[in-house]
Amino acid sequence: MCGPRTLEAPPFGKILMKQGLGLIVVGHLNFIVGAIVHGLVLRHVARLQDTASVQYSVANITAVVSAILSISCGIVAIVLSRYLKHRSLRWAAVVLSIINALLSAACTIGIAISIIITVVNQGSTLLSSCTFADLELIQISYECPFDPTRIYSTTLCLWVLSILLDITEVVFSCQCFFTVLHLMDIYLCHKRRRRRKVKLQFAQVANDMESENEGLNPEESCSVWL
Numbered sequence: 001m002c003g004p005r006t007l008e009a010p011p012f013g014k015i016l017m018k019q020g021l022g023l024i025v026v027g028h029l030n031f032i033v034g035a036i037v038h039g040l041v042l043r044h045v046a047r048l049q050d051t052a053s054v055q056y057s058v059a060n061i062t063a064v065v066s067a068i069l070s071i072s073c074g075i076v077a078i079v080l081s082r083y084l085k086h087r088s089l090r091w092a093a094v095v096l097s098i099i100n101a102l103l104s105a106a107c108t109i110g111i112a113i114s115i116i117i118t119v120v121n122q123g124s125t126l127l128s129s130c131t132f133a134d135l136e137l138i139q140i141s142y143e144c145p146f147d148p149t150r151i152y153s154t155t156l157c158l159w160v161l162s163i164l165l166d167i168t169e170v171v172f173s174c175q176c177f178f179t180v181l182h183l184m185d186i187y188l189c190h191k192r193r194r195r196r197k198v199k200l201q202f203a204q205v206a207n208d209m210e211s212e213n214e215g216l217n218p219e220e221s222c223s224v225w226l
Contacts, residue, residue: 012183016081016093019176023074023100026172030165031067034060037158041126041151052117052125059110063162066107069100070169077176084183093180101173108166111159118156126151 042056073096080089118125 012084012179013081015179016077016176019172019179020074020077020081022172023070023077023169023176026165026168027067027070027074030070030162030169031064033158033162033165034063034067037155037162038064040158041155052121055110055117056114056125059107059114062103062107062110063166066100066103066166066169069096069103070173073097073100073173073176080180090180090184094177094184097173097177097180101170101177104166104169104173108163108170111163111166115156115159115163118152122152126155 038060042060073093076089076093076096080086080093083089
């Protein structure tokens with residue numbers, strides 16, 4: 001099913017290097033965004049025991065774990081670009097890219113649900129730890145443990161940015177997955193592989209017939225083809 005291939009190393013090395021660097025950069029950015037969201041609001045909201053706070057906490061933790069996994073997958077892809085014949089690195093890149101793609105997709109769904117909950121409640125879930133009588137007259141005071149000014153728009157912008165980064169992680173992870181499969185000579189579509197085998201067999205038969213006809217006289221070769 002898979003085995004060493006006699007292909008040139010530079011194309012696969014360059015592709016894996018670019019994909020690994022992309023995963024590392026996107027993972028770091030996603031980690032920073034998740035840390036900002038947690039330090040800005042969620043560390044105060046997570047103390048509550050309602051459904052919205054649990055959703056926020058799970059989505060944010062998933063985003064941070066996805067960022068760390070993206071960085072790990074990028075490091076493995078970069079190391080694999082230097083050691084293309086290492087089987088354990090190939091399978092590690094395949095497994096990490098699959099898990100990272102699934103986790104990033106789940107993180108995208110979780111953050112999208114968090115945005116929907118926040119928009120439906122008009123930001124009241126983000127300010128549930130404050131003791132304001134009127135949410136329209138918010139101000140910095142002892143009534144809120146954090147700065148409530150523009151917290152609604154800032155959190156939504158950070159969540160949208162996190163969704164874009166998660167989608168980018170899914171794209172890079174899928175590209176890394178298919179690149180390593182191509183390096184290992186594994187094809188998900190068996191029809192292409194069968195066509196390739198048929199073409200190789202036909203070419204081999206044609207070469208054998210030509211080699212046999214080279215040792216014959218013109219009259220004998222004509223009789224063979226007839």
